[in-house]
Amino acid sequence: MRYQQEEQFRFHILAMQRVGNRELTIHLKNLDLTPSQAEVLTVLNERSMLTLKEIGQHLICETGSPSRLVNTLVKNGLVEGKTDEQDQRARRYCLSDHGKQKWATVKQIEEQLYEHVQSIYTEEELNVMNQLLKKYIEQTEFQSVFRKRSLHVGDSVSEEL
Amino acid sequence: MRYQQEEQFRFHILAMQRVGNRELTIHLKNLDLTPSQAEVLTVLNERSMLTLKEIGQHLICETGSPSRLVNTLVKNGLVEGKTDEQDQRARRYCLSDHGKQKWATVKQIEEQLYEHVQSIYTEEELNVMNQLLKKYIEQTEFQSVFRKRSLHVGDSVSEEL
DNA sequence: TATAATTAAATGACGTGTCATTTAAAAAGG
DNA sequence: CCTTTTTAAATGACACGTCATTTAATTATA
Numbered sequence: 591m592r593y594q595q596e597e598q599f600r601f602h603i604l605a606m607q608r609v610g611n612r613e614l615t616i617h618l619k620n621l622d623l624t625p626s627q628a629e630v631l632t633v634l635n636e637r638s639m640l641t642l643k644e645i646g647q648h649l650i651c652e653t654g655s656p657s658r659l660v661n662t663l664v665k666n667g668l669v670e671g672k673t674d675e676q677d678q679r680a681r682r683y684c685l686s687d688h689g690k691q692k693w694a695t696v697k698q699i700e701e702q703l704y705e706h707v708q709s710i711y712t713e714e715e716l717n718v719m720n721q722l723l724k725k726y727i728e729q730t731e732f733q734s735v736f737r738k739r740s741l742h743v744g745d746s747v748s749e750e751l
Numbered sequence: 752m753r754y755q756q757e758e759q760f761r762f763h764i765l766a767m768q769r770v771g772n773r774e775l776t777i778h779l780k781n782l783d784l785t786p787s788q789a790e791v792l793t794v795l796n797e798r799s800m801l802t803l804k805e806i807g808q809h810l811i812c813e814t815g816s817p818s819r820l821v822n823t824l825v826k827n828g829l830v831e832g833k834t835d836e837q838d839q840r841a842r843r844y845c846l847s848d849h850g851k852q853k854w855a856t857v858k859q860i861e862e863q864l865y866e867h868v869q870s871i872y873t874e875e876e877l878n879v880m881n882q883l884l885k886k887y888i889e890q891t892e893f894q895s896v897f898r899k900r901s902l903h904v905g906d907s908v909s910e911e912l
Numbered sequence: 913t914a915t916a917a918t919t920a921a922a923t924g925a926c927g928t929g930t931c932a933t934t935t936a937a938a939a940a941g942g
Numbered sequence: 943c944c945t946t947t948t949t950a951a952a953t954g955a956c957a958c959g960t961c962a963t964t965t966a967a968t969t970a971t972a
Contacts, residue, residue, distance in 0.1 A: 592862075593862060593869075594905060595874055595878060596865035597865065597902065598877075598903070599868060602881060602884035602885065602888060603771060603884075604811050605888050605896070606768075606884060607767075607768035608893070608959090609888075609892075609893060610761065612959095612960085624927065626929090627927090641950075643951080650766050651765070652930085653929075655951055656929095657951060657952055657953080658952090662927080677937075677950080678938080679936065680937095700758075701753075703757075703761065704754040704757035704761075707760060707761070708754075710886060710887050710890065711886070711887075715883055716756040717756060718879060718883070719760060719880060719883055720760055720763060722880055723763035723767060724763065725872070726767060726770075726871050726872075727763060727766050730766070732769070735766070736762070736766075741759050742759070744755060745759075785957065785958075788957095802920075802921090803920070803921060804919090804920060804921080813958080813959060813960085814960070814961095816921055816922080817959095818922055819923090819957085820957090820959095822922090823957080838920080839966085839968085840919075840966065841919095841920055841967095842920090
């Protein structure tokens with residue numbers, strides 16, 4: 591059958607995303623957080639005082655302006671927003687004390703997930719996949735997210751393969 | 752930073768899924784279909800007369816019984832359902848003529864996606880990734896989907912790496 | 913056989929993702 | 943300075959994806 595490897599790759603990616611998301615969802619439920627909300631906390635923990643648009647530019651979970659996502663976090667007291675003084679249209683957001691506290695737990699849950707990944711793959715195997723996946727991502731709009739989030743720093747170009 | 756490879760892998764998977772889904776969404780929009788709906792058509796093209804539960808067991812896009820997904824396709828005339836004679840609770844679904852026709856176009860769109868993948872990866876690279884991704888999937892509930900869909904048949908075990 | 917337990921599907925609820933439209937503020941251009 | 947264009951954010955709409963609950967039919971069991 592033609593495209594067998596390509597089809598398998600397509601559904602591997604879909605399945606991996608689903609299974610990872612479910613694993614995160616389960617563990618985050620104790621915190622009353624969704625994976626998307628957790629990603630916002632992570633972004634705001636790394637860089638504070640971002641506008642909605644800037645937050646969107648740091649997220650992989652959503653394009654455009656993640657109004658509802660962030661507003662839910664504001665409503666739940668995890669994020670605080672202040673109107674920008676230079677630009678009355680924009681609001682700048684940061685973690686509240688409660689948000690910072692929750693993020694610490696989110697970090698532990700993420701590390702659980704990473705431990706799970708580590709239990710299946712060697713670092714070398716992860717490196718191989720990351721090198722290859724990066725090749726695809728670099729041709730997409732997400733390339734800038736990885737750059738902004740510093741998710742691609744420190745990569746060593748593989749000599750083998 | 753600890754877990755750097757693992758974190759990168761996590762977001763690579765998320766970004767790959769998003770970008771692939773968007774690419775499919777754009778091309779399927781001309782057909783008035785979503786990627787999930789297209790997956791149902793593909794499943795029903797491969798195996799007909801499945802119940803809702805069985806369809807769900809062949810889908811990666813959704814767990815549980817995909818009532819609404821399939822009912823939308825019935826409403827749009829792409830899928831037909833008849834009550835099972837042995838079990839009055841269950842309904843068995845198959846593609847309508849219109850559905851078969853649409854699937855032919857869906858197949859072309861999928862092949863476009865696979866051509867795109869091919870333009871970025873060699874078959875050897877795809878094979879490497881598939882071998883590794885399969886290791887993860889095999890430990891999840893999706894393992895049975897890949898088996899049922901025959902998405903893992905014909906894999907040659909890699910000797911290298 | 914009558915009742916209880918199981919099962920298939922439908923449905924309600926909620927939070928995304930995505931796109932299109934609207935609103936209001938800022939910038940650009942005359 | 944006023945009008946037009948651009949821009950940030952909010953909002954409406956729609957289809958998921960997920961979970962919990964309900965409904966109805968089937969099976970198990972006392």
